[in-house]
Amino acid sequence: MIRKNKKALTAIALATSIIASGIAALPAFAQAGDQTVNWTREDVSKIELNQDNTLPTIDISKLDKLAPGYHMWDTWPLMDRDGNIASYKGWKVIFALSAPNDVLPGKVHDIATIRYFYSKNGKDWTLGGELFPKGTAFGQRQWAGSAMLDGDQIHAFYTATGREGQAQLTYEQRIATATGKIVADSNGVRFENWDKHRIILEPDGKYYQTVEQAKQGEGGGYAFRDPMWFKDPKNGKEYILFEGNSGGIVSERPFKQEYAGSAGYLQQHPVPAGAAHANGNIGIAEVVGGDLNNIKMLPPLVEANYVNEELERPHVVVKDKKYYLFTDSHINKYAEGITGPEGMYGFVSDTLIGGYKPLNGSGLVIANPADNPYQAYSWLVTPELNVVGFAQFGDLNGMTVGEIGNQSPEFQFSHFGGTLAPTVKISLNGDTTKIEKILPQGWIK
Template identity: 55%
Template sequence: MFTYKSKKALTTFALATTLITSVFVPLQADGAETTVNWTREQVSKIEQTADNTAPYINGEEVEKISSDYHIWDTWPLRNRDGSIAVINGYKVIFSLTAPSDVLPGKRHDIAEIRYFVSKNGKDWELGGTVFPEGEALGSRQWAGSAMVDDGKLHFFYTTTGRKGEDHITYEQRLAKASADIEITKKDGISFNNWSNHDVILEPEGKYYQTMEEGMQGDIAYAFRDPWFFEDPKTGEEYILFEGNSNGTPAERQCEPEHIGSEEFRANHEVPENSKLFNGSIGIAKSTNEDLTEYEIMPPLVEANCVNQELERPHMVTKGNKYYLFTDTHLNKFAPGTSGPDGLFGFVSDSLVGGYQPLNDSGLVVANPKDNPYQAYSWTVLPNGTIVSFLNFFDLGDKTIDDIGHQSREWQFDHFGGTLAPSLKISIHQDKTKIVKEKDPGVFK
């Protein structure tokens, strides 16, 4: 048995098997009233420059880390304080995967989480599936996060759909399970002696839209991507996640605070269906040592009338500030606004409340205009390295919506399904800048 110990960083920044019936009671935290909206005025300031546009990726030159599987959303094994874990000399990453002979557009419907290991943080070898067959909740599993403490893996993931469902559904809940980390000469790193799988969070309808509300005319529904975060100022522990603002379309309208300043509003038209765009970044506070019980809190950021999906939210801390990052697609922006497939970010002096967009607009990294879908699912590591996966590339004049109408061969030829070249950014106060491109899959 391998035992790994780490201490909580209190003063330094290092950064269910079935549906449970627990009631998630909203927690009114300090600063809760300062939930901010990413406004249409702020988004109007988006401009691609050399400082925020990633280099063009020649997808045909990127070597796949696995010929047997598509891989996409990927995250590292971290220590409890958020730093990247090293287990017996190995770094570990986790990825959503599907067999490589599955059409790229169908991969989400059968996603499984696998792990890879590396001695140098850039050459990855497949370890295997994370969960024993049949034990994970849902008809498939979507992205999450993982941390190690005292030799035990704590794994958070999105359970999507239900086992045995007759038709694929998009119900999403947040789940957690734990396992022992074992090191053997024969098998390398493995995860054994799994705990029960527990649903830890569901949308409660006060701050976060339920699936039933979302089905009453909205574009899409989201409650996913749990990201564990220990606050280095207090040692308290949280889960960040993607959600949607509460309510049904009939109950919502675009308010002045969603649009911007009085001067901007005077000259800006807001199409009626903009109210269907209600992405949010949620947060919940852990209330027990097992990290299975939480008090749900108001969102950190909402994008009402601006954007539908604020995916893969995660936090990096630096210089006494909290940096909140998220990913979104160009086709998720509301009518009358626009932005690229990219990584976006916000900064605050407080964990809860007061977030303002980085670089005035929020844009941190964008795909180049001549290869607008080349990468996605960017994750910022504590040292400023950004990792992502190679998505659809060299589409010519086609959009993401055209891909499913192309031949099977064409779809495979234009999909990466592996780790993209990593990037390095500098972060200074409320400004960021791309400073370097690294090799594909570099986690250091």
């Protein structure tokens, strides 16, 4: 059972900040309410792999490499302003994080670059190149985001990771945007005339943990990334969803029963102290009047305090007037004392803000099979309920993902997919989901 936070949140204002691109007004905070719900330890205890949520085993060695010369992973399609897969002069476009394929899998995130691909049929993709001109994007590297087409303009959102110009690799994360023009002809698609990149969201420390707060804790992670554009079809308001961590310093966060679940569950399942390091959440900000210069930070939609450290790539699909909120997480990101698979998880509500309950009772929607637990990851659900992900590690014979980096480069390369996984078709029925069938690689529509 998901319970709402009982403590009312208070409105605060985040002062304007000087950033690398000049002086930009960062978002003020909305009046708080009872919108944040908890994904609980009791919910997670109900996870059970079955034929409705478990993928068939994939032989990663037989998958096609969609980007010759490159690894590719986190992938997202170009959407229109209303949240449909966009088509421009007959072309569809996807974007993916990428790195040269001679880089070890464990190092690709250190040099990640966004590249794009185009297709006429939404199935067969041609590599277009880097999305942004070199040296124009914020960060030492760019992590996942989203892209929205409005006429012939593209609004690209991404995670600026690390501070540009720093000699050492750093992990500060900020949400950035840039607007450019899409150009297409019979030969393909390109992007040009990018305006100046801007930082539009940074963690505040109240609802969303700053990197400084994360450094003061022992263990746990830090995240403020994966911006996803969303327009609410019920009222036309526009938002950016993102992954974060609950604000504050871990050692100063008091335990609350609602993090565990019911009183009866808590009595039977005491919470280990080490579980405090898990504080993942799903954040949201309103783009007021569709103006990217006027963004209002809102309290999180979902928190996973004492439950899970990372709720990655959150996004919403609306079906039958219900809001389906999806996110991804790893085996090793669960709090001490509970477990869950490498999988895609989800929640459902009658409204965008507030009221979310875990799908299928536990939240689990898609899981890798037990005999190939890391075969795919970073799933994203399209409006057509096609789920796009990438092929991760396969045929490890019981090895954990943490042990892969200790193996030879030859072993790592031969067991890493670094390409799109087969697309997964799911169905949604109220608060339940089901894997319907497996489609070929790269199918988004």
